[in-house]
Amino acid sequence: MRTAFRLLILxxxxxxxxxxxxxxxxxxxxxxxxxxxxxxxxxxxxxAMLKSACLDCHSNQTNYQWYHQVAPVSWFINNxxxxxxxxxxxxxxxxxxILDKIAALEDMGKEIxxxxxxxxxxxxxxPKAIFSEQESQRLIEWTSSFSEQxxxxx
Amino acid sequence: xxxxxxxxALLMAFLMIGQLAVxxxxxxxxxxxxxxxxxxxxxxxxxxxxxHNTDSRNDDAKEELDFKTLDQLTATxxxxxxxxxRETIEENEMPPKKFLEHKPEKALTQAQKxxxxxxxxxxxxxxLKK
Numbered sequence: 129m130r131t132a133f134r135l136l137i138l139x140x141x142x143x144x145x146x147x148x149x150x151x152x153x154x155x156x157x158x159x160x161x162x163x164x165x166x167x168x169x170x171x172x173x174x175x176a177m178l179k180s181a182c183l184d185c186h187s188n189q190t191n192y193q194w195y196h197q198v199a200p201v202s203w204f205i206n207n208x209x210x211x212x213x214x215x216x217x218x219x220x221x222x223x224x225x226i227l228d229k230i231a232a233l234e235d236m237g238k239e240i241x242x243x244x245x246x247x248x249x250x251x252x253x254x255p256k257a258i259f260s261e262q263e264s265q266r267l268i269e270w271t272s273s274f275s276e277q278x279x280x281x282x
Numbered sequence: 283x284x285x286x287x288x289x290x291a292l293l294m295a296f297l298m299i300g301q302l303a304v305x306x307x308x309x310x311x312x313x314x315x316x317x318x319x320x321x322x323x324x325x326x327x328x329x330x331x332x333x334h335n336t337d338s339r340n341d342d343a344k345e346e347l348d349f350k351t352l353d354q355l356t357a358t359x360x361x362x363x364x365x366x367x368r369e370t371i372e373e374n375e376m377p378p379k380k381f382l383e384h385k386p387e388k389a390l391t392q393a394q395k396x397x398x399x400x401x402x403x404x405x406x407x408x409x410l411k412k
Contacts, residue, residue: 231361
């Protein structure tokens with residue numbers, strides 16, 4: 129019985145070591161000219177909030193923590209990043225149609241207002257992504273004024 | 283003497299009226315409505331309106347999209363709603379499969395889907411231009 133238990137632990141450790149060789153590709157491209165920040169005049173406080181709460185999964189530049197490099201955490205994280213970028217990738221802002229830009233901004237405002245974004249698991253590990261009521265309001269106001277600005281072209 | 287002064291005065295008056303007209307056309311004052319042709323309305327009434335209206339018992343559905351209050355949204359919100367309608371139809375997410383098991387007659391035909399998608403495209407472009 130004791131040997132069986134030891135064997136199990138050994139297997140677990142060996143397994144953990146082996147899976148380290150299967151790492152997803154990292155999301156660390158250099159910032160392209162199509163990035164939102166290179167395309168638009170984003171107020172500093174807003175860009176700081178986007179950086180600390182959104183861009184890890186909604187751009188081609190993830191700011192990895194050390195434990196993100198360890199499988200199986202790296203797999204979960206990668207999954208979030210792939211899904212997040214599929215929904216909205218702010219690194220591709222310059223290539224988006226104006227209708228998609230407006231809809232994306234509307235969605236951003238809605239998701240923040242409903243508390244759906246940033247997701248809870250992200251906020252647990254990134255305290256900077258937890259916004260006060262005022263900060264959320266500021267971000268929501270920016271999304272709606274910016275989309276209005278895109279619509280009217282002013 | 284008096285006649286000469288009348289012309290600039292008239293010009294001024296015209297200019298002011300012109301400016302007033304321009305001012306009333308600022309984006310927030312401009313009415314940006316979604317128009318719904320009869321054939322589109324028929325499809326929406328049959329397949330969507332049942333859940334997506336203010337008096338629906340399906341809270342999630344009416345929160346997501348409410349055809350009764352669609353006109354109260356701002357133009358940008360309307361564009362967001364239209365895009366969601368299009369995506370939902372393109373990805374066959376609506377009407378929900380479970381719902382269709384009970385009410386297969388509410389399913390959208392290929393022609394109806396195309397009709398709605400074209401309508402969304404038209405209305406979105408119109409909202410953008412107005």
